[in-house]
Amino acid sequence: MTPEAFRRAFTHGLQALAGLPLGAARPRYDRLCQGFAPPLPEGMAVQDGSVAGVAVRRVRPAGALPGEVVYVHGGGWTLGSVASHQGIAASLAERLGREVVSVDYRLAPEASYVEALADCRAVIEALTPRAAVGDSAGGRLVMDAAGTGEWRGPLGLIYPPVGHPTPDTLGPDAPLLSRKDVLALWAMVEDDLPEGDPALPPGARLEVLAVEHDPLTAPLEDAVAAWRAAGAEVGYRRAPGLWHGALHAHAALPAMGEAWGDFCTALAHRLS
Template sequence: MLISDFIARFEAGLARLEQASIQDARRHYDDLCQSFAPADPKGMTVADDYVAGVPVRRFCPAVAPPEQIVFIHGGGFTIGSVRSHHGVAASLADQLNREVVSINYRLAPEACYAAMLSDCINVAQVVKPIALVGDSAGGRLAMDMAPLLNKAMSNQPLLGLIYPPVNGLTEQTLGPDGPLLSRQDVVLCLLPLCPALNSPCLTPAPASQVEVLAVEHDPLTLPLETTVARWRAEGVQVGYHHAAAMVHGSLHGHAMLPEMQNAWQDFCQALRSRLPR
């Protein structure tokens, strides 16, 4: 698939959300994202469950070590679920050869950011993951929960971030508009839901080992690259992976988009190389 075809198909799907109720919009978004997902890897077991009262979906390869990964989906804090990111979580479990626990945290407007963060922390404190991986808004949640988990767990989890929003996002610091995510989307939708994004304070390094995946056409990439450079200067071990010509959300089409697939595999292999053996 060409990236232009992916964008056109995704934009057409998003147009259905504009006049829908929030519940219908969430269902449409889940169906849209799932339409790009490949079949589950052979031998993988998928099961819905509850951890600490929070719904989760477990993805377990046929043969895997006991350590687990926590995955936090994206969707701008208002949409997205374990269904929308099923394909991403299944691929992550397959490539890391670990069970992945995908969290179905509460969403806005019903829940505030603190409640979303609480859901994720409560699950992680039970699972005790060796890594946290977050996509977009889920990447921000992973960044904010990692330091809190570091205080409660003896082993600091590895952190994987997929085009997350960092602090200090303004019209001056954002990069150019990108398909599927504009500067206006960030300013009007993301910033009001996560107060820290408005903070002029520099985003602190959330972990001692971080792998980052970004895409070329995304207003979040420029501030993210600036933050990665600062973390590296501070001595944090940060791997950075960049998908040329790709857009925010194109991870859903990783099985169809060669550039995204290559960057995704590089990101996953870098994570796997840092995991305990």
């Protein structure tokens, strides 16, 4: 698949959701994301259950090493599930060689950001995982869970919104996620976010993955520089020529696959 073919296909899928009630949009979003996922690796087990009263999906590779990794999906806090992001969770499990516990946190507007964060923090604190990884909106949840709880393990952050996005801090518009999209989603949750200094690193050890064309990338790169200056160990890589959401198609997009592989290898080193 070429990057342009991915962009067209994902754009078409997102446009088809416009105007639908959330009850109809959510399963369609799940199917859209699932359509880019490769088949599950041989021997990988998938099991739904719960941790601390929160719904989760466990993805376990054959011969898994001890210790779990928590994964928190994206979707703008209103969409996404353990089903939509199973391809990412499965790839993470395979590359790390560990069981990944994907959190099916409560979504807005039925639930507040406070409740979504409570779900993620409850799973992390119950499992004390080897690492916690989140992409997009899930990356922000992972950052805030680490910043408001007692767990202090390594974090993996995939194009998360950092700081307090404004028209002045965001980067240029891009396909698949516009500045307007970011600001509208942020307005929905900003009053419920925990207080804190955005210049302070969310953890002492972080691996970060971004894409070139994404309004969230400029503030994320500023944050990485600030976190390093504050003493955190931060690995950073950016997939060239790609857009927000491209991780779903990492198996078909060479630039995304290479950046994702580097991210997972670096995170695996931190776990070992």
